[in-house]
């Protein structure tokens with residue numbers, strides 16, 4: 222869609238201010254400036270200087286006398302007294318004197334010079350300044366004169382707009398929003414029967430899943446204007462400005478109805494008002510205004526508000542009550558099929574060699590969001606250009622997934638041979654423990670090429686299908702696989718290194734979640750010991766248990782991990798020969814594919 226710039230009403234303001242400044246300047250500053258170099262003296266001084274002959278030029282006005290000393294470098298001024306002898310004394314002192322000199326300047330010219338010329342000058346200055354400010358503010362003026370204006374980016378109908386077909390893998394969300402599109406297209410159908418559309422729709426989900434995109438697609442499909450603004454843009458330095466921006470935004474939207482208002486990151490203004498210290502008056506006023514505006518317009522005016530957030534639990538209940546944002550549309554991370562569809566949508570923008578298996582790529586990118594998948598496609602295209610190729614191949618895409626997961630390959634690795642061998646054992650440990658347990662995902666690739674993210678190597682497992690549930694034994698196998706790296710160092714090289722630090726963190730997280738959240742320990746059963754608060758943003762959690770219980774949990778976590786570590790050690794000891802053989806193979810080749818790995822392991 223095309224963005225439209227707002228009319229530059231504020232220019233008029235600039236002119237008004239320039240004019241006021243000019244008036245003040247003329248009134249106060251000019252006379253003072255003119256007087257600056259003139260010294261005021263009393264009449265006595267003037268008389269003494271005349272008597273001493275220390276006098277140059279003299280100009281006698283109606284109520285002032287301006288004179289210079291003999292050198293004519295200093296100018297003095299004094300008042301006029303009734304002094305009939307003055308002319309004689311001046312003559313005797315050889316002064317050059319005259320009455321008031323009024324230069325014959327035409328009144329028109331003087332008017333032009335003192336009024337019209339400065340006005341034109343200030344108008345031009347105002348114009349240049351306002352252009353410079355607008356440029357600085359990215360064409361979206363946010364300077365002082367614009368406080369209280371909404372600054373919303375306005376997009377109007379255009380044929381190049383985003384459509385539902387551009388947003389892939391979020392079919393449920395699209396389905397719920399199709400009704401909104403239909404309503405905007407055809408409001409009579411709804412009003413005839415007495416139905417009214419929800420005024421607000423809340424799009425919730427993790428970052429990068431396409432919430433902004435789908436909101437734009439709704440406007441694109443319905444062919445209506447789209448007002449877009451981020452929640453944080455409402456919050457200003459001065460209390461009341463945000464509220465006035467909300468009024469302005471709704472005012473504009475009502476003029477353009479039917480239309481869509483999109484508020485991104487609504488949690489910036491919509492947070493629960495709980496009067497805690499640190500709560501912000503400006504934010505609360507803005508929220509109150511938003512609530513009032515939403516109540517103020519009828520359901521059938523044709524203005525629909527879409528808002529996006531990844532922290533729905535922090536929103537004020539008043540905002541989510543029926544009649545406001547009463548419809549909630551989840552926009553979740555895409556599943557396997559969704560990932561494949563998103564990859565295909567974005568692959569349309571690049572040239573490929575036609576032999577791409579998108580399903581494989583989607584499998585490898587498990588857990589990736591739409592934005593990450595778009596990034597993977599772009600990375601692959603960049604990689605192809607770097608290699609001097611004209612089209613993108615499967616290998617480019619696979620490598621770009623690794624770049625997104627683990628960073629770029631480090632060109633000048635500083636690993637010694639001994640270290641490289643330890644890393645080879647470590648990675649093979651993960652792979653063998655994974656392969657020797659039932660029900661684990663197959664190995665796709667093992668590599669010991671160091672990455673810029675700091676990883677010295679990694680083992681890539683890919684899920685065959687979507688996984689929505691994990692069994693207790695699957696969690697245990699995952700912990701065993703994570704401990705497999707350290708176990709292989711112990712079994713194969715006879716020493717342990719710092720290389721396992723990341724595995725340790727992951728294994729602990731998993732074990733703790735199994736006990737505290739998934740009720741998988743016999744000791745505590747189904748008691749919730751912690752609750753997750755921030756589901757879409759990494760999942761912060763709050764403890765629901767006492768310090769005593771926590772100490773017991775720590776024991777259980779340690780036991781669980783220890784048990785799995787022992788299991789990993791025994792798997793590797795049983796397969797010691799294969800471990801040596803595969804570690805050496807990896808040491809020499811640096812990268813081993815899943816196929817090679819299984820061939821060596823099974824023969």
Ligand code: ADP
Pocket residue numbers: 387388389390391427428429430431432433434435529563566590591592593595
């Ligand atoms: P959000 O608002 O949820 O954080 P965005 O809508 O801003 O995410 O998405 C960022 C980018 O990611 C989009 O511009 C698009 O290129 C890509 N993207 C995300 N989700 C999808 C999707 N479902 N289909 C296609 N592209 C997507």
